[in-house]
Amino acid sequence: MSLSTTPSALEGAPLPSPSIQLPAAVPAHASEQGIDPDQLEAARIRLELLYGEVAADWPGFIARPGQYQMMQACLLTFLSAKAPEDEVRTGSHLAQLEAGTGTGKTVAYCLAAIVASEVLKKTVIVSTATVALQEQLFQKDLPRLAEIIPDLRYDILKGRARYVCESRLEGVINDVAQDGLLTGELFQDSFGDARRQAAGIVRDRTQAMRWFKSSAKKLNSGTWDGDIDSLAQPPDPQDWRQVQANAHACNGGQCEHFRNCAFFKARRQAASATLQVANHALVLATLQTDSSLIDAGNTLFVFDEAHHLPGIAAEQFSYRARLGTSSKLLTSLRTVALRHGKALPASTRPDPVAFAQLVTGCTDKLAMLERYWQDAQLVSADQPVHRFAQGRIPEALVLECQELATLIRAIASVVSSIAAALKEPDESKSPTQREEQTHAGVELGVYLSRLGTLDKLLSAWATHDRVPWAKWIEWAEDGAGSAPDAWLCASPMTAAQVLSKNLWNKVSAAVCTSATLTACGSFDFFDRLSGMNRFPERRSLVVDSPFDYATQGELRIAPMTHSPKSPGFSDELCDKLPGLLREHPHGQLVLFTSRRQMQACHAALPQDLLDQVLVQGVRSRTELLREHGRRVKAGERSIIFGLQSFGEGIDLPGRLCEHVVIDKLPFTPPSSPVEEALAEWLSGQGRDPFAELSVPRAGMKLAQWAGRGVRTVTDRAVITVCDTRLVTMRYGQAILAGLPAFPLVRSAPT
Known part of the structure; x- marks a missing residue:
């Protein structure tokens, strides 16, 4: 409860007598303000019961005061959960809790989250930064809790790329041409791919085909569930890229393999779990899209290893694209879109001349950007990065980037309409024709993904906010004989604004915890980088270590x-x-x-x-x-x-x-x-x-x-x-x- 300190409230008020004992201020982490008293009492009774059972049955368990204190702070945070429609969010639904090694923070936040989930009827997502902790939770800690809490249902959430796409695997084995965007240079955004190609490291085709066929056999026999992490030996990255599931190469329920799809089976199974184990990158990536995977407004979050969250968020909300590759993408798209558009009725078919003009306008402006960095010699093999001071690109480029982003959105609108039409079931066509049409719609979906990235990148380049983004150009090295190319890059300087907008203002409730969440004895550093300092009633607590x-x-x-x-x-x-x-x-x-x-x-x-x-x-x-x-x-x-x-x-x-x-x-x-x-x-x-x-x-x-x-x-x-x-x-x-x-x-x- 807060007291008004405005002059009008205090003016003329008598000073309290020295003999009167004023109540001590309740620390934010222990505040019960706004929590339903009946829910709180029921939750505390249930929590005490479960904590007692864990203390009695968990092998080697030692009850610690710090663990109990943290558990209570987590419970109050979760019971302060906001509804999706709540616009007033001052921070009581958010907590930053530092608990050193030996505190037993996993048990503390899991028990509090499970009880709050029962009371509020909300899903719990525990998100980690590392695979090691994710596996420890899923394979060790949660099975132990499930023995004590028989009704506990838990599962693991992984990114789509961790699962095989049976349709793509079948296509590779049958030597069906995979679209160039998914397997070729237009889809390769990582430096690792470029370095590997430059070094001439190419996967042996016979060996690769042996792996593809062996994997398909295991998949069909049920000895492999399609999850890359359940393989005894990790596959070659080049092989996996050809068959991994991809949102833009997925036709959902219209795919013949949908019922047995490894990814969708995992999603359906996880959807019924009360507690789901995820990772920071997946949670943040999902919240950027319209995905229904995570309903942030009805979910209680725990971010363990939360000191990594600002860095991971900054990466997730950054954009990059290669100029030369983007030009090739648009040139290829013009051919592909017009070819597939011919299958549509004349009334919905795009105007080929107008569409070609849009694409030409884009490639001309991209060529202008290429000439700019080359003529100015901004980057080279010897000077691989050029950053624009204060995030300001030359004024002459601002208008060009704005116009280019507008053109890209216009192209995306046309392509989107073609892709949507192609994915519509058409019983008048033969099964083969329907399959070809579906594949065409999927192919255009991949182009749309890349167009979306270009739009966001160029829009960021053309904008200069009060707190500017970092903007820079990087040299793209592809090996001898390749034409020089460069990456355009943009990133928020910190994740504070994007986390505040896309996470803290959307979640029902969230607890951030780590053994080292403070720096130099204060939460200030994490506060500023994470954007939590924008929520004045956030809960903060450093739990004493059990170590002497x-x-x-x-x-x-x-x-x-x-x-x-x-x-x-x-x-x-x-x-x-x-x-x-x-x-x-x-x-x-x-x-x-x-x-x-x-x-x-x-x-x-x-x-x-x-x-x-x-x-x-x-x-x-x-x-x-x-x-x-x-x-x-x-x-x-x-x-x-x-x-x-x-x-x-x-x-x-x-x-x-x-x-x-x-x-x-x-x-x-x-x-x-x-x-x-x-x-x-x-x-x-x-x-x-x-x-x-x-x-x-x-x-x-x-x-x-x-x-x-x-x-x-x-x-x-x-x-x-x-x-x-x-x-x-x-x-x-x-x-x-x-x-x-x-x-x-x-x-x-x-």
Whole structure:
């Protein structure tokens, strides 16, 4: 409950007597305002019952105060759920909850969500950032809960591309020509495809056909469910692209394989589940479309590993397209659309001359854009990126992009009408003719997808908002002999606006959680990047860790004489590291901020330590961790040298990790056009990008890295940071405030 603080409300009011005890303000995370009291009481009774059953039946379960506190905060958030028609959303339906390792946050948010789902009759989606956590939830945690809660129905949501399309698989085997957009260069948006083609790596056709036929046999016999993740061995990416399900190459219920379609079977099964496990990218991508897969307004969301959400969202709401490829697309589309349009009645058939003029107008303007970047020499193999300062493209291009977007929308309107007409069942045609017509409609659907991306991209290029988008051109390298080409790119500088509009204002309720959601001891960084700061009544809570960091470990500052900015730092680190490693007899993890530094330290190790080191990248992550475990179990010293990806998501309890060494504070200078644009914009506003971006980002990463040391209540670990700036610089104190509360030990340089 809030009190009015306007002058008219307080003017002339008597001051309270010192003897009167005013009620303490209720923290936002515990607010019950707006929640139906009867629903709350019923939910709390049910939650206490389930929590007791979990405590009694879950193997090794330990009830923790932090877990209970988090569970109650989740329940209040979910019971503050908004209806789709609710326009007033001040944030009580949103929560950001940090719960460190060992808290048991999965049980906390799952139980609260299950109870709220029962009371409110809403679906629950638990979204993760990584496949590892998604699989842990689906294969380990939820089956355990289902044993305790027999009525619990759960399933997993995956993107369409994780499933095979039986129609496309059949077409490949029968050597039916697949449309060029789905298998050729017009559909390849990833750099990986381009690099692979440039290197001349081409899949052997005989070997590929063997895999196609084997997969079809397994599919038909029921020994494979069509899910790529259930295959014993992952297929070659080129093979999978030819047969994976694709929204724009799907004819839905009119397809002869619809009843047994792997994708739709999975969707139908998931639709009946109370709790569905998804991932951030899928949720965000779905909310951008008219898909009925997720009804955000009637769904309770949990975003675990939520610190990844802003970055994933920024990628999802970015647009990119190749100029040369787009010209080829339009040229091909003119032929394809007019050919298929001939099958339509004369009254609905598009005017071929008018349509050809539209396409020519587009290709002419695209050619103008190509000449622009080539004549200005904006990008090349030696200078692969050109970013437009302040997100402003030259004025001469603004009008061209506006007109081009208008032309593309006109073309899309014509193509859409043709595709819709072709997909209409026509019993007067033979089965073969109907199948050909359906395939034609699907083919045009793929073109429409690409036209939509072009429209959004060019519209973004032609717009300059108060908070501008990052806009840049990238060199497209396709190998020797290829004509030079470039990508046009646009991205929001942060995901705050798009998350606020497309997620927080649409969801019924959402809980964001992570072991490291704060940075430098504050939610401010996540608030700004996620857009949650636009909701004043959002719930925020940091749950105390069950670990006693004061007795379970130490944070040591290595006795370095050089700062990382000093030329002598690398040599000194190489010299000091062996002594640091010899102090500990079992498992150790050394985290480096650069591959070059890791390689230098590895090369400088004496032979006895060199034999004990496992380096990231030499073998797979799974094999490396398995070998590390074998060595430690055998009583040997085992040391992992890893980069930033090993600082998160690795669980090495007990002797597997008694010592974590961090070479330096994980500052990452703006390395992408989007990060550069954001830093530039903040500077232009009189703000400090280093303080607002670099420091909190480094603080969040360092907290994650330091968290590798203590994973259970019985662990003991030493965290050694070889960067004296953590204790000598003012920003170091801010970073320290966000680290686990280890005792700080600083040795004098030797």
